Amino acid sequence: MKCDVYKSDAMKGVYVFIKDGSPLEPFLLDDSLKGFNSPYRFKTIEFDDDSPLIAADPKIIKKSIEAKGFHIQKTEIKSSNVSGAGAAIGGGLLAASLGFGIFGAAVAAIGSAILANAANSDKDKSGGDSDES
Known part of the structure; x- marks a missing residue:
């Protein structure tokens, strides 16, 4: 068809x-x-x-x-919980690849982990995914 x-x-x-x-x-x-x-x-x-x-x-x-x-x-796309460690690694790699050096990578890694944990905490409080399709 x-x-x-x-x-x-x-x-x-x-x-x-x-x-x-x-x-x-x-x-x-x-x-x-x-x-x-x-x-x-x-x-x-x-x-x-x-x-x-x-x-x-x-x-x-x-x-x-x-x-x-x-x-x-x-179609429905849902995100699952983001691992704080995974977000930290991704944030650190991104910052390093953009040329922010070791200090910038460390700051990005810590910030990414904090944001991921906060997002997961908000999902837990609301009872699930807050994504809209």
């Missing part, structure tokens, strides 16, 4: 698949696409039932398009 994939800056992480060459406008009247404002064609893809697609099942997309003419794919 060959599809045009549309996205909208108004709805982050939402993609609408329709058959290649079909107009999108008639589907925008569907209640499930309210808020999908100023859509634009992101890309055209061709796939079959066994094609690997990122965050999507080609069989479900095909079935949805055949049933109602379009498919809505929502």
Whole structure:
């Protein structure tokens, strides 16, 4: 199946698949696409039932398009807890690579560890991820 994939800056992480060459406008009247404002064609893809697609099942997309003419794919990216040690190493390496020397790398490492621990503490207090999709 060959599809045009549309996205909208108004709805982050939402993609609408329709058959290649079909107009999108008639589907925008569907209640499930309210808020999908100023859509634009992101890309055209061709796939079959066994094609690997990122965050999507080609069989479900095909079935949805055949049933109602379009498919809505929502992607969700969540971050897990960031290790203070990992953040410290990353911050130190970044500072060193930017030429801030040993002292700058140490300061960046300590600051990164503090920020990671504070972010994890905020997540724990709120009961989970505070990221929005």
